[in-house]
Amino acid sequence: MKEKNITTMRSVASGFSYVMDLVSDEVQDHHKKVAYLAYRLAEEMKLPPHACRLSLIGGLMHDIGGVLAEDKTSLWDLEANAGRLAKAGASIARLIPLDAPIAEIIQYSQPSGEKEPAESAEVFASAKEWLDRHAKMPEFIRKARFSWMIGQIIQLADAATLLFEGESSALGQAKKVTARLEELASCRHFHPWVMDAFRRLSVEESVWLDLLYEPDAFLEFIPDNEYLTLEKMSMFSEFASVIIDFRSPFTAMHSAGVSASAVELARLMGMSEDECVMMKIAGNLHDIGKLKVPKEILEKPGKLTDEEYDIIKEHPYFTWKILKHIEGMEQITEWAAFHHEKLNGQGYPFRLKGEHIHLGARIMAVADIFSAITEDRPYRKGMDRERALAVLRGDAEKGAISSGIVELLAENYEQVNKAREQASKAAGRRYRESLEKKNIG
Secondary structure, three states, X not given: OOOOEEEEHHHHHHHHOOOHHHOOHHHOOHHHHHHHHHHHHHHHOOOOHHHHHHHHHHHHHOOOHHHHHOOOOOHHHHHHOHHHHHHHHHHHHOOOOXXXXXXXXXXXXXXXXXXXXXXXXXXXXXXXXHHHHHOOOOHHHHHHHHHHHHHHHHHHHHHHHHHOOOOOXXXXXXXXXXXXXXXXXXXXXXXXXXXXXXHHHHOOHHHHHHHHHOOOHHHHHOOOOOEEEHHHHHHHHHHHHHHHHOOOOOOOOHHXXXXXXXXXXXXXXXXXXXXXXXXXXXXXXXXXXXXXXXXHHHOOOOOOOHHHHHHHOOHHHHHHHHHOOOOOOHHHHXXXXXXXXXXXXXXXXXXXXXXXXXXXXXHHHHHHHHHHHHOOEOOEOOOOXXXXXXXXXXHHHOOOOOHHHHHHHHHOHHHHHHHHHHHHHHHHHHHHHHHHHHOOO
């Protein structure tokens, strides 16, 4: 059976690029600019297409550890903790099965004081010669050296973008950035091949104009005909759910539990297998907007103030804002972003009512509440069957959620709860192992 294409890699990259924007206004667009400049540098070095592509992806993801480890309010806060956060980001990337060495590239994307990972310190005459030699090396050395080279490219792109403030004209700023990077290069901060590529590239005025005026320019380097199947998008959503949940022990298992519960309910409702995969994706992504919410609010064990609750209520809007950029995922976006809408019109943030809330979103609403009240949190144990069903039925009686879906859950409670427990425990185990082995947080 032929796999179903759902969207394009370019569209997913566009949506994902907004994730880091949620961290703070100061971080906005930084990772996009690094991705663009890293690609241009790799291209200037005449690296093969896959290396240019990995430079772009690594640039886009190089600060992802800043989302995972703790709240950061400025770009310079991220950079001050760059080495530790690079290890955190790499740790998370290792939890997801990826063909490319993304985790290693993220780790090498920040200065660590470590030497070049090779058996010898010999320096080759050019990047092309290095790659020719690189292909003949043992695999474990080849992988390390390749990841290290891409990391070196991202390091320079990151530094250039940080120095490029854009407060004056793009070309005026370019001269200051180039001069400062020359100073850093004299202290051996950057590999000479990468610095030579930067010198050649820096005379092209359009590069600096793109950095200032076209933050989405990196998307041009991703083919618009490279499609993702439903299954591939499902894998990507699992990676995204790790980013969402691993910010805090309070949320470390939530998306996994919601996704598993929603899929079971969808199957019981007679949805097709493709629709169940779509439900899994929506469950994994439903809380991606919570990356905008400060950790102190996420982790507050007691009652929220009105002001804090207002902040929490914004998160489905930001879920919608991120996912709407991904073409072909319109249905999934509704299921994910509308999980706090109520049938009686008293939900948020869109105040949808009745027939305007699709079945998938109704299932997600029930799965979200069910998972939230039954999962264990650091400050309380999850509810047992009787209490959980009492809460759900109470909401259904108020006209907030579907009574039919609640009763379906009640009739198949053990099946749905088992799926939730298994997924939640697996996510919790991954989180704890990451803390113990990779020192996140």
